[in-house]
Amino acid sequence: MIVLLAEPETSASVLYGLYDVLLSAGAVYTDMVAGTPGQELLEVKIASADGKAFHCLGNIPVEPHAAIDDLDRADAVIVCDMYTSIHDVPTGRYPREAAWLKRLHRDGALVCSVCSGALLIAETGLLNGHRATAHWAYRSMFQRNYPKIAFRNESVLCLEAEGDRIVTAGGVSAWHDLAVYLIARYCGYRQAIETAKVFLISGHSEGQSPYAVMTRPMASEDGPISDCQTWIADNYAMAKPVERMVARSGLNARTFSRRFKAATGFAPIEYVQALRIEEAKQMLETDTLSVDEVGVSVGYDDPASFRRVFKRGVGLSPSAYRKKFQRIAQIARPLEVH
Missing domain, CATH: 3.40.50.880 (Class I glutamine amidotransferase (GATase) domain)
Known part of the structure; x- marks a missing residue:
């Protein structure tokens, strides 16, 4: 039974x-x-x-x-x-x-x-x-x-x-x-x-993994970390983003890393990578940019590095991800009337 x-x-x-x-x-x-x-x-x-x-x-x-x-x-x-x-x-x-x-x-x-x-x-x-x-x-x-x-x-x-x-x-x-x-x-x-x-x-x-979306609860009880979350949401593509957040927080690197992980569940670099990949996923679903152009747009100048990080986080290569969700878009998109 x-x-x-x-x-x-x-x-x-x-x-x-x-x-x-x-x-x-x-x-x-x-x-x-x-x-x-x-x-x-x-x-x-x-x-x-x-x-x-x-x-x-x-x-x-x-x-x-x-x-x-x-x-x-x-x-x-x-x-x-x-x-x-x-x-x-x-x-x-x-x-x-x-x-x-x-x-x-x-x-x-x-x-x-x-x-x-x-x-x-x-x-x-x-x-x-x-x-x-x-x-x-x-x-x-x-x-x-x-x-x-x-x-x-x-x-x-x-x-x-x-x-x-x-x-x-x-x-x-x-x-x-x-x-x-x-x-x-x-x-x-x-x-x-x-x-x-x-x-x-x-x-x-x-x-x-291909369906997962990054959840980002704000660290409302930790002001410096919350401020860095807000800042990185618009600046994830910048070079050396973790160093910039550490400087912005006024904390030393070890304390910042510990408090960031406690507040968000992510190590700082993991958080940045997750933000970048989330944005890349949305671009691959809807934009016509090449995979390499998408990688550059989210902060990866090295195409191989972008593909490696994307595959590790999503379980599919950027090209395979695009193909999968473009098929869904084709089903979901209303027919255009000419």
């Missing part, structure tokens, strides 16, 4: 997408290709804290099959996304659910999450000492509030804690990858392939 844990903060697309795909394993493919419905291979239930009907995000109605305390066993439980602001740590928000997850995990269940659902698993302590993923926007939150967890913001499906029966999936649509993984685990590889064909699920082989 696979249990989907949902709350009012859950996205309907994640909850009902997972439910539909997992429940279809074994049943739909043969019906589509041979006209003979197969047998459902997975028992899937939706659960909430009290089991009562509620509305999730978008005011979509949800009628759980059970309350969590009515389910004392499961092969796997998936914590669906539970939207949380990147500034609002959900500490203590779900005590009953956290205790229930720990109990099921202790009794042998595989514990999984999608997107911000990883925050609830983090609250249980089960992820301490492990690598895990969630949506890339939660990188800084994990670093600040869950330092015992190695956050993998580039991963779509993190299996590095699989040996301890924990699997985490990245952004909201990463439920596709998690669903295919679970079908393969419990029903076999062939069933996973057939289900993927039914739903046109191709996975996210390039990871999250």
Whole structure:
């Protein structure tokens, strides 16, 4: 049995997408290709804290099959996304659910999450000492509030804690990858392939990095650092930007680096590189400049250096990134009327 844990903060697309795909394993493919419905291979239930009907995000109605305390066993439980602001740590928000997850995990269940659902698993302590993923926007939150967890913001499906029966999936649509993984685990590889064909699920082989956008919370409590953040936002392409920020702050280099990292989650040079790459990404998505011209525009006179830094941060070369997002632009851009 696979249990989907949902709350009012859950996205309907994640909850009902997972439910539909997992429940279809074994049943739909043969019906589509041979006209003979197969047998459902997975028992899937939706659960909430009290089991009562509620509305999730978008005011979509949800009628759980059970309350969590009515389910004392499961092969796997998936914590669906539970939207949380990147500034609002959900500490203590779900005590009953956290205790229930720990109990099921202790009794042998595989514990999984999608997107911000990883925050609830983090609250249980089960992820301490492990690598895990969630949506890339939660990188800084994990670093600040869950330092015992190695956050993998580039991963779509993190299996590095699989040996301890924990699997985490990245952004909201990463439920596709998690669903295919679970079908393969419990029903076999062939069933996973057939289900993927039914739903046109191709996975996210390039990871999250091409989609990630730099989050930049301002260091409002540290005036010199906040001032430098404001300054570098418009001056990232200048030569020796870190030296200029150190001089601007009035701090010595070591103190500046320590306070900057504490306030932003980035080392100063990493912050500058992230700003440059973020601007380069936007230019590659929309402009017609060559890759080398884009590199120069954001502060890299050496084309090889620009390509190396871009590939390390994004997971794709600048040319591959441009090709990927120009395809999306072609789909999204309205047809021009002549």
